[in-house]
Amino acid sequence: MSKNDEIGKAFDFGLFRRVFTYTKPYMVIFWVVTFAAILSAAFAILTPVLVRDIINEALANKDNDQLIFIILVMLGALFGQVICQLSFNYFANLLGESVIKDIRVKLFERMMSFKMTYFDNSSIGVLVTRAVADMQRIGEIFSQGFFVIVADFLKMLSGAAIMLYINWKLAVIVFAILPVILIATRLFQQAMKVAFIEVRAQVANLNSFVQERIAGMKIVQLFNREEIEKEKFRKINEKHQNAWLKTVWYNSIFFPIAEISYSIGIGLVVYFGVIQNIENVALNDTGSIFAFFFLMDLLFRPLRQIADKFNTLQMGMVAANRVFKILDTDSHISDTGTLEKSDVKGNIQFTDVHFSYVQDEEVLHGISFEVKAGETVAIVGATGAGKSTIINLLNRFYEIDSGEILVDGHDIRDYSLKSLRSQIAIVLQDVFLFADSIANNISLRDETVTLDQMETAAKQIGVHDFISSLPEGYQYNVKERGTMLSSGQRQLIAFLRAYVSNPSILILDEATSSVDTYSEQLIQQATDKITEGRTSIIIAHRLATIKKADKIIVMDAGQIVEIGTHQELLKNGGYYSDLYEAQFLAEEVA
Ligand SMILES: Nc1ncnc2c1ncn2[C@@H]1O[C@H](COP(=O)(O)OP(=O)(O)OP(=O)(O)O)[C@@H](O)[C@H]1O
Ligand SMILES: [Mg+2]
Numbered sequence: 216m217s218k219n220d221e222i223g224k225a226f227d228f229g230l231f232r233r234v235f236t237y238t239k240p241y242m243v244i245f246w247v248v249t250f251a252a253i254l255s256a257a258f259a260i261l262t263p264v265l266v267r268d269i270i271n272e273a274l275a276n277k278d279n280d281q282l283i284f285i286i287l288v289m290l291g292a293l294f295g296q297v298i299c300q301l302s303f304n305y306f307a308n309l310l311g312e313s314v315i316k317d318i319r320v321k322l323f324e325r326m327m328s329f330k331m332t333y334f335d336n337s338s339i340g341v342l343v344t345r346a347v348a349d350m351q352r353i354g355e356i357f358s359q360g361f362f363v364i365v366a367d368f369l370k371m372l373s374g375a376a377i378m379l380y381i382n383w384k385l386a387v388i389v390f391a392i393l394p395v396i397l398i399a400t401r402l403f404q405q406a407m408k409v410a411f412i413e414v415r416a417q418v419a420n421l422n423s424f425v426q427e428r429i430a431g432m433k434i435v436q437l438f439n440r441e442e443i444e445k446e447k448f449r450k451i452n453e454k455h456q457n458a459w460l461k462t463v464w465y466n467s468i469f470f471p472i473a474e475i476s477y478s479i480g481i482g483l484v485v486y487f488g489v490i491q492n493i494e495n496v497a498l499n500d501t502g503s504i505f506a507f508f509f510l511m512d513l514l515f516r517p518l519r520q521i522a523d524k525f526n527t528l529q530m531g532m533v534a535a536n537r538v539f540k541i542l543d544t545d546s547h548i549s550d551t552g553t554l555e556k557s558d559v560k561g562n563i564q565f566t567d568v569h570f571s572y573v574q575d576e577e578v579l580h581g582i583s584f585e586v587k588a589g590e591t592v593a594i595v596g597a598t599g600a601g602k603s604t605i606i607n608l609l610n611r612f613y614e615i616d617s618g619e620i621l622v623d624g625h626d627i628r629d630y631s632l633k634s635l636r637s638q639i640a641i642v643l644q645d646v647f648l649f650a651d652s653i654a655n656n657i658s659l660r661d662e663t664v665t666l667d668q669m670e671t672a673a674k675q676i677g678v679h680d681f682i683s684s685l686p687e688g689y690q691y692n693v694k695e696r697g698t699m700l701s702s703g704q705r706q707l708i709a710f711l712r713a714y715v716s717n718p719s720i721l722i723l724d725e726a727t728s729s730v731d732t733y734s735e736q737l738i739q740q741a742t743d744k745i746t747e748g749r750t751s752i753i754i755a756h757r758l759a760t761i762k763k764a765d766k767i768i769v770m771d772a773g774q775i776v777e778i779g780t781h782q783e784l785l786k787n788g789g790y791y792s793d794l795y796e797a798q799f800l801a802e803e804v805a
């Protein structure tokens with residue numbers, strides 16, 4: 216559905232109702248807002264009537280007591296109106312913020328249960344927009360859209376009713392101008408709707424451009440692309456500016472039209488009001504003329520802004536529609552398994568596993584192998600052979616097309632996801648660290664993991680000295696994606712993270728990027744330690760790791776071509792010995 220379709224369709228009451236179901240837990244606030252709106256309208260119409268009475272009664276009768284009485288009532292009404300307005304604003308916003316807080320948490324919770332395929336096919340920027348900017352728009356349905364429109368309508372209706380009540384002839388004159396404003400408002404609203412969509416599209420463009428360039432600043436500077444990027448940015452900015460100027464232009468036309476109609480209305484009321492009083496001296500109703508000034512303000516002021524409010528409402532509905540679409544996405548990992556095992560031995564068996572990330576593009580073509588409990592197995596093969604894919608399947612990031620994966624003789628789908636994943640620790644090829652302290656990156660905020668435990672573990676795998684040497688040791692904040700550390704250091708932290716979780720099965724996807732000799736040694740030492748006494752699968756790029764493995768699985772183009780020990784495979788003279796000669800021989804001689 217294109218943006219224009221989304222916004223173009225008539226008001227969607229089903230969607231509206233769905234948004235409002237989220238107010239259920241906040242019914243008290245809901246009613247406070249509603250009553251504040253009604254009372255505020257009541258107070259608003261009281262003032263004009265009192266003004267009329269001051270002029271027609273107190274002034275005409277020169278009655279001082281009456282004057283003071285009316286003024287006191289008027290003050291009371293004003294005070295009441297201020298209180299109502301204040302409560303209205305506060306509670307309408309509170310309701311909006313409460314609702315979006317709930318939807319946002321629900322959305323995030325939902326996202327965390329999605330399959331990896333969902334994220335493969337979604338843009339980060341779009342998902343972030345849904346969780347942040349679109350949410351704000353949904354909140355505005357309550358704080359600036361719906362309730363304000365209802366309150367304004369109440370004011371306008373009661374204002375119009377009072378006009379008819381105090382002087383119907385003048386009221387008819389005022390109503391005669393209304394169509395002009397109504398038509399102008401309608402045209403304005405439609406134009407603004409289109410303009411706003413354009414503005415939002417351009418804001419999204421700006422966002423994604425800036426976000427991507429900042430992330431890729433190294434490339435921009437390295438390849439001297441500053442001028443080109445500046446030029447591109449200037450163009451996007453220009454479009455953004457033009458889109459904004461359009462809204463400014465519409466505003467500049469609409470508001471004077473509204474203002475002129477209003478002034479003409481005032482003029483007509485004064486003229487006919489005075490004529491009425493001249494033609495019929497006994498009428499004695501100059502007070503109505505003044506009352507009408509207030510009442511017209513009550514009628515015209517909301518009218519001028521109602522187009523904006525409708526747009527806010529509409530934008531909120533578009534945002535809600537997009538957010539609900541994510542909430543309704545059925546992309547969950549099925550978690551129907553009931554097996555809960557805390558003492559998995561770690562026997563792993565793949566039988567004729569076929570798998571494709573994208574339909575009809577098979578990546579693994581019948582993989583079969585077994586890793587016995589306690590064994591260390593190395594997987595080697597060219598880039599793109601499907602090594603990382605194997606571990607993506609074992610922890611159920613993705614579902615296999617056919618075949619079987621067993622852990623301790625049970626299909627991995629029979630385990631509950633939580634139980635399965637708590638048995639497997641994985642060090643991914645690209646280590647991800649959060650913008651947090653080293654300690655929190657190791658424990659991932661699991662409070663049962665103490666600092667003492669972390670330090671002991673760090674000492675065991677030989678990384679304690681390195682961590683202690685950092686400015687604040689375990690409390691050192693590594694910043695976004697761990698930029699404060701080198702890639703080798705990041706890996707050591709990831710090792711420690713895996714080691715501390717003490718899994719039955721350890722999977723290590725060695726990074727292809729080379730690290731310095733010192734880090735290399737540390738990593739090697741850590742690897743030896745964390746694989747000790749548990750089932751380990753290492754996707755290996757280092758000869759030392761490979762040679763120590765109990766078994767080497769050699770992969771090529773989504774298939775296993777050889778399985779054996781280092782010596783056996785060399786003797787075979789097959790794919791592995793070619794690989795060895797091409798990649799590792801030099802390393803070994805050196
Ligand atoms: N998320 C994904 N969506 C679609 N295709 C993917 C995805 N991840 C990997 N592939 C494809 O699957 C194939 C195997 O990728 P895999 O990551 O398993 O290779 P690898 O053996 O780990 O390579 P490397 O040694 O470079 O890490 C590749 O052809 C790749 O293009
Ligand atoms: Mg890989």
